[in-house]
Amino acid sequence: MADPGITPLERAPSLGELALLQRAKALGFPVAPTWAVALEEEFYxxxxxxxxxxxxxxxxxxxxxxxxxLLWAAEEAKRAIRESYLLPERAEAFLEALKGRGPFVVRALGREGLLAATPQEALFALKRLWAEAFQVEAVLDRYPELLPPFTPYLVQEAGEVEEDPFLSLELLQALGEKVVAFAHRGLLVRVEWEHGG
Incomplete structure (x- = not known):
C-alpha cells in the first residue's frame, strides 16, 4: 500500500509536538527514533x-x-475497540517498520505514554490508548462529540523518560520557545510547551 499509516518523523505531518520534534532534529538535537501512526480513523x-x-x-x-x-456505554465502547482489528496489511507494515527495534514508548501527542518491549506489544499499546479515549472523564470532556479527534499517535524507540532541564534550556535558545524536554538516555522523546510564566 502506498500509505502504510506509519511514517518516520521526518515525513510526518508538521503539527503540534510533531513539528517541535522535527525542528529539534533539523537543528541537530538527538531525537529518539520516532514514527507517527495515523491509523485510527481507518480503524474506526x-x-x-x-x-x-x-x-x-x-x-x-x-x-x-x-x-x-454512561458507565456501561463507556465500558462497551472500550471493549468494541479492543476486540476490533486493523487491516492485516496495516498491522504487518507497523510491525515491519519497527522490526528489530525496541523498547518503545507509545503515546498521544503531548502526553505520557505506555511502555512496550516489542513491536507486537507496541501495537497492543496503541489499541489500549485508543480505548482509553472512552474513559468516562474523556467522554464528558469532549461531549457533545462522542468520537475522539483523530490525530497521529507516536511510537518512539525509548524507555522511561525524565525531564531534562539542560535540554529544555538548549531548546529554548534554539527554538525560541519555552518548552519542557523529556529524554531517555540523552535522546529527546517528548516536548511540552511550558505553561504560565
Missing amino acids: RLNNLPERIARLFSGVFGVRVDEER
Whole structure:
C-alpha cells in the first residue's frame, strides 16, 4: 500500500509536538527514533465503530446525564475497540517498520505514554490508548462529540523518560520557545510547551 499509516518523523505531518520534534532534529538535537501512526480513523471506519458507538451512547445525554448508562456505554465502547482489528496489511507494515527495534514508548501527542518491549506489544499499546479515549472523564470532556479527534499517535524507540532541564534550556535558545524536554538516555522523546510564566 502506498500509505502504510506509519511514517518516520521526518515525513510526518508538521503539527503540534510533531513539528517541535522535527525542528529539534533539523537543528541537530538527538531525537529518539520516532514514527507517527495515523491509523485510527481507518480503524474506526472499517470496524463500523462510529455507528456502533453512537448506538451505545444513545439515551445517555438528555436533560441530564444517565450516569449508569454512561458507565456501561463507556465500558462497551472500550471493549468494541479492543476486540476490533486493523487491516492485516496495516498491522504487518507497523510491525515491519519497527522490526528489530525496541523498547518503545507509545503515546498521544503531548502526553505520557505506555511502555512496550516489542513491536507486537507496541501495537497492543496503541489499541489500549485508543480505548482509553472512552474513559468516562474523556467522554464528558469532549461531549457533545462522542468520537475522539483523530490525530497521529507516536511510537518512539525509548524507555522511561525524565525531564531534562539542560535540554529544555538548549531548546529554548534554539527554538525560541519555552518548552519542557523529556529524554531517555540523552535522546529527546517528548516536548511540552511550558505553561504560565
